[in-house]
Amino acid sequence: MTRSSAPVQDLPASSSDGATVRRPRRGAATQAKGLHTRTVILDAALGLAAHVGLEGLSIGALAEMTAMSKSGVFAHFGSREELQIAVIGQYHARFDAEVFRPALAEPRGLPRLRALYAAWLRRVTVEIDSGCLYISGAVEFDDRPGPVRDALAAMVETWRQALARAVRLAVDSGHLRADCDVEQLLFELHGLVLALHHDARFLRRPGAVERAQRGFDRVIAPWLPTAGSVAG
Numbered sequence: 001m002t003r004s005s006a007p008v009q010d011l012p013a014s015s016s017d018g019a020t021v022r023r024p025r026r027g028a029a030t031q032a033k034g035l036h037t038r039t040v041i042l043d044a045a046l047g048l049a050a051h052v053g054l055e056g057l058s059i060g061a062l063a064e065m066t067a068m069s070k071s072g073v074f075a076h077f078g079s080r081e082e083l084q085i086a087v088i089g090q091y092h093a094r095f096d097a098e099v100f101r102p103a104l105a106e107p108r109g110l111p112r113l114r115a116l117y118a119a120w121l122r123r124v125t126v127e128i129d130s131g132c133l134y135i136s137g138a139v140e141f142d143d144r145p146g147p148v149r150d151a152l153a154a155m156v157e158t159w160r161q162a163l164a165r166a167v168r169l170a171v172d173s174g175h176l177r178a179d180c181d182v183e184q185l186l187f188e189l190h191g192l193v194l195a196l197h198h199d200a201r202f203l204r205r206p207g208a209v210e211r212a213q214r215g216f217d218r219v220i221a222p223w224l225p226t227a228g229s230v231a232g
Contacts, residue, residue, distance in 0.1 A: 099120050163186055
């Protein structure tokens with residue numbers, strides 16, 4: 001399977017009687033088929049990466065999983081590095097759709113921050129048996145500079161910036177104190193998620209999710225305007 005550099009256009013042609021006929025328009029259909037095939041490959045790659053990591057991805061394994069030829073898979077990505085970066089983008093798109101976007105329906109301030117954290121925990125609990133690409137990818141690429149690490153770090157930073165905006169909105173709304181240390185709060189919330197992933201996935205300790213849920217109130221408590229009360 002190969003990719004054409006441009007959609008096929010309607011081109012006039014002559015019939016046997018000299019009349020001008022038009023060839024069927026194939027550009028849109030070809031493009032749609034190509035996008036569908038790419039999505040199928042990415043879905044398979046994302047599932048594989050969840051179990052074997054980004055480094056475990058291979059063109060050969062995906063060709064077998066999708067019943068395609070190696071050249072067919074290669075035509076959509078060109079290299080394993082390009083495939084890895086595409087998988088990171090696909091993972092981030094799903095993370096965005098499942099964690100960030102739904103929380104926007106909540107009022108600005110502490111309710112939205114709480115919703116973001118709750119959705120984040122739900123995502124982690126779903127991934128207990130498969131693994132979080134952000135966490136496993138950080139282990140794989142923490143000391144390996146290059147485009148894959150850059151893409152992964154950019155996605156994680158995008159999520160951190162979204163959380164930081166939510167914290168600042170909580171401050172602006174009066175739900176958190178004006179002197180709230182945003183970076184410290186983010187650090188502690190992220191730490192809770194990492195602890196949940198470690199205890200639930202690696203140690204299989206019961207009650208890890210509940211402890212992570214209670215941890216939210218403990219982390220924000222020092223920054224509440226009124227001690228002992230939770231706004232929202």
